[in-house]
Amino acid sequence: xxxxxxxxxxTCAARGATISGMDRRGARSSGLRMLAIGLGLTAAxxxxxxxxxxxxxxxxxLNVNIKQEVLYRLxxxxxxxxxxxxxxx
Amino acid sequence: MAKTRKFVRxxxxxxxxxxxxxxxxxxxxxxxxxxxxxxAYASARANGTIGEKMDGYLGLVGNASSSLKALVDDxxxxxxxxxxxxxxxxxxxxxxxxxxxxxLLIARTTPGEKYQAPDGSWQTRGSGPARVDPRCPxxx
Numbered sequence: 001x002x003x004x005x006x007x008x009x010x011t012c013a014a015r016g017a018t019i020s021g022m023d024r025r026g027a028r029s030s031g032l033r034m035l036a037i038g039l040g041l042t043a044a045x046x047x048x049x050x051x052x053x054x055x056x057x058x059x060x061x062l063n064v065n066i067k068q069e070v071l072y073r074l075x076x077x078x079x080x081x082x083x084x085x086x087x088x089x
Numbered sequence: 090m091a092k093t094r095k096f097v098r099x100x101x102x103x104x105x106x107x108x109x110x111x112x113x114x115x116x117x118x119x120x121x122x123x124x125x126x127x128x129a130y131a132s133a134r135a136n137g138t139i140g141e142k143m144d145g146y147l148g149l150v151g152n153a154s155s156s157l158k159a160l161v162d163d164x165x166x167x168x169x170x171x172x173x174x175x176x177x178x179x180x181x182x183x184x185x186x187x188x189x190x191x192x193l194l195i196a197r198t199t200p201g202e203k204y205q206a207p208d209g210s211w212q213t214r215g216s217g218p219a220r221v222d223p224r225c226p227x228x229x
Contacts, residue, residue, distance in 0.1 A: 066188050070181055072226040074189040077175050081190060082197075086124035088167045089194060 129160060140203030140211055141194045143222055145172065145187030150203050150211050192225035 082089045126134075133139040139161060142148040146165045149158065168190075169183070176186035195204045198214040206212045207222045 066185055066224060068224045068226065070185055071189045071192075071224065074175075074179055074181060074186055075193070075226050077179055078186070078190045078193050081171055081175060082193065085167070085171055087126055088164050088171070089124070 127160070129157070130164065133157060133160070134202050137201065137203045137213065140205060141191065141198055142205045143188070143191045143195065143207065144184070145189075145191035145194065148205065188222075188224075189226065192221055195219045195221055196225075196227075 130139065138150055138153055138157065140148050140150045146168060147161045149161055153161075169187070172183050172187045172190060176183045179186065196219055198204050198219055200214050200216050202214050203211050204214055204219055206220045212220065
C-alpha cells in the first residue's frame with residue numbers, strides 16, 4: 001500500500017472518512033463551491049446594507065432608567081450643591 | 090431750607106449708589122468666574138482641555154498631561170461624594186442626581202468652554218444656550 005493511503009486510514013476514524021472519499025480530488029472543488037455560494041449570498045445581501053446616517057442627531061442613552069419625572073425635584077438640591085461647593089464645579 | 094434740600098439730595102445720591110451696588114452684587118451670582126476654582130482647573134476650562142460631561146462629571150478633551158488627569162480625577166471624586174450625599178437625602182440613585190447636576194452644569198458653561206452634547210460629542214459653548222439632553226429639567 002502506498003503511504004498516502006496509510007495516512008488516510010490512521011488519521012481519520014470518522015465514518016465518512018473512507019480512503020476513497022478522502023482521496024477524491026473533488027474534495028477541493030466542493031470547498032470552492034461553498035465559497036462561491038457564500039460569495040453569491042453576500043453579493044445578494046449587500047444591497048440591504050444602509051450606509052446613510054440618520055437625519056436626527058443621535059441621543060446616547062446614558063442610563064435608560066433615568067426618568068424625567070424624577071429629575072425635576074432634584075434641581076434645587078443640585079443648584080444648592082453648586083453654591084456650597086464652588087471650587088469643584 | 091437750603092440745608093435740608095442739600096441733605097435730601099446727598100441722601101438720595103447715597104441711596105441710589107447703594108442700590109446700584111446691591112443690584113450688581115445680585116447679578117454676579119451666575120458667572121463661573123467668581124468661584125474659588127483652582128487656577129489650573131480654571132485655565133483648563135477656559136482653553137477647552139477640560140469639559141463638562143452630561144453625566145455630571147468632568148472629562149478631558151483630547152490628550153492631556155498626567156497632572157491634568159490627576160486634577161480631573163480628584164475633582165470628579167469630590168463631585169461624586171457630594172452627589173452621593175444629596176442623592177441619599179433625596180432618595181434617588183447617584184446616577185440620577187449626577188445627571189441632573191450635569192444638566193445644570195452644562196447650562197452654566199461660559200462661551201468658549203467645552204461641554205458634551207446629547208450625542209456624546211464635545212461642543213464649544215457659544216453665546217446661545219447649550220444643547221442639553223431632552224430629559225434635563227430646567228433650572229427655575
